[in-house]
């Protein structure tokens with residue numbers, strides 16, 4: 136499988152490190168970060184590129200842009216893991232469109248293009264007979280999309296409830312357990328590297344709302360966007376409010392909910408009993424899928440992180456490899 140990787144942040148580096156460590160059957164024929172790029176049809180040494188990136192801050196030739204790599208490299212799958220822009224979806228959307236139009240599969244962790252152009256990109260992929268897979272956009276390492284598409288294929292999913300932002304969960308846990316202020320807990324969360332480049336996406340509930348949008352569009356073929364979700368973040372929550380909940384054996388978690396028959400798409404802080412299945416500590420994510428046959432299925436796992444997100448990306452690439460095996 137020949138792959139191109141756009142983005143050398145924590146996810147891109149996680150993918151390259153996993154390719155090396157696990158000796159995965161992928162040949163990397165192109166890589167780009169925001170300042171440089173490299174194209175080599177005979178295969179790029181992931182270790183060398185990571186060393187260059189660490190030492191020089193760039194991965195290749197400053198004259199080569201990400202879109203040049205999309206257009207010029209020879210590959211089967213584009214791995215689009217550049218930084219999310221939830222307002223414009225760019226430049227990732229252009230990378231994805233261009234690769235699909237070249238007849239290449241796409242695997243991405245980039246939430247912007249999926250939240251803004253879901254239907255268009257899915258239709259474009261269908262038209263060009265390629266796969267567009269995005270397991271890594273929702274709940275990091277948790278195989279949510281594979282579970283929905285495969286394991287629960289015979290079910291009708293009636294509702295979803297989830298803790299979909301690790302940064303908020305970490306902040307709420309630290310405020311409850313250590314009595315930290317919101318500001319102190321946010322500083323810690325940023326140091327852990329889980330927060331978005333702009334952490335207001337996390338604390339204002341936008342990141343969780345984007346994930347609700349992606350899930351709703353995937354599960355129920357909706358055509359909704361961020362503006363269809365009622366969003367309240369955790370940025371105005373006080374330690375006193377959390378203490379009050381704790382005194383009643385409850386706690387507060389930022390919950391994403393989608394219940395189509397109630398016309399409900401919402402992200403908001405909710406008071407939950409401490410023994411509720413969605414009350415988890417630290418940066419964990421969790422998602423309950425309420426189904427007709429299987430009942431409630433709750434998935435729990437790491438919602439972010441370099442190797443954890445790489446796990447979702449690699450799963451998608453291997454899925455494509457298996458699906459298209461034997462085709463030219």
Ligand code: HSE
Pocket residue numbers: 272274275299300301302303329330331337342438439
């Ligand atoms: N900032 C996100 C979070 C990263 O904290 O969950 C994963 O999407």
